[in-house]
Amino acid sequence: MPYCILVHGSDLKYSSRSKIDAFISSKILKNASMILVNSKYTKDRVLEKGYKRSKIKVLNPGVDTKIFQPNIDTHKIKERYKLFNRRIVLTVARLVPRKGHEIVIKAIPEVIKHIPNLVYIIAGTGEEESRLKEMVDKLKIRAHVIFTGFMEKELLPQLYNACDIFVMPSYERQEFGDFEGFGIAFLEANACEKPVIGGRSGGIEDAVVDGETGLLVDSHNVSEIIDAVVRLLKNRDLAEKLGQNGRDRVEKKLSWQKIG
Known part of the structure; x- marks a missing residue:
């Protein structure tokens, strides 16, 4: 089944804490149809691990501008x-x-x-x-x-x-x-x-x-x-x-x- 995975950055660190974590993480990323990353820098770090450039896409996070807005009573x-x-x-x-x-x-x-x-x-x-x-x-x-x-x-x-x-x-x-x-x-x-x-x-x-x-x-x-x-x-x-x-x-x- 095709799937997409989102990489934030810190998860790369945690995925390498042990051999089993690294193995599982590598399998998940390798078999993903698409790897979404939150910044160009995170993309570079994922590329360093040898994953295909063609399936890595940058998707910057967003915020709810109805919650975070100016002129709120302080x-x-x-x-x-x-x-x-x-x-x-x-x-x-x-x-x-x-x-x-x-x-x-x-x-x-x-x-x-x-x-x-x-x-x-x-x-x-x-x-x-x-x-x-x-x-x-x-x-x-x-x-x-x-x-x-x-x-x-x-x-x-x-x-x-x-x-x-x-x-x-x-x-x-x-x-x-x-x-x-x-x-x-x-x-x-x-x-x-x-x-x-x-x-x-x-x-x-x-x-x-x-x-x-x-x-x-x-x-x-x-x-x-x-x-x-x-x-x-x-x-x-x-x-x-x-x-x-x-x-x-x-x-x-x-x-x-x-x-x-």
Whole structure:
């Protein structure tokens, strides 16, 4: 029976954890009529494993633009986290090493010299939480960083709307075969007309159009992240333009309505 399989990126890592996993994964991919991948980068990684180019197609993920949209009332979320009169930088992601939270945290002390009312919101849970909180305490920036823990899905659109910038400088951990296959959160933020900052790594270049819907930076370069964050927080016209471009792009090319 013909079948199609979708590869996100991280599943390539998990499919190689053992010989039996690798064998089963190889069989499934080899016999598939079509292999859909979420980005050009993921396509390259699948090609490296020797599968036929002719049956590999790129299908970028999409978001529901009726759920993720601008001009949503943010009073509830701002009240919960005392965000009134704050400039907000946001990351929504699992707290795992490759998402780059620690790089943003390292940038915060310098950013607050330029933007004293800054707050960095980290929404999500994961294995890195304790270590990241220790970093925050060591840098003495607790007043400028909020860990929300688990965030209810219905509150995410409010959170995106409340922020000024979404940032996620993900990077590839080659020794573990761990990379960002795409980065759907960038589209969610863009759909809410927010500018984004992403790491120049993995499939993020499919999710973020550098200079058009956001800015791409070297994920390991703290100075680049500082410059990008300060630039967008100080240049509201640029931030607004990138956010609007992001919304337009999602509506035209990357909404569920278009992809479906």
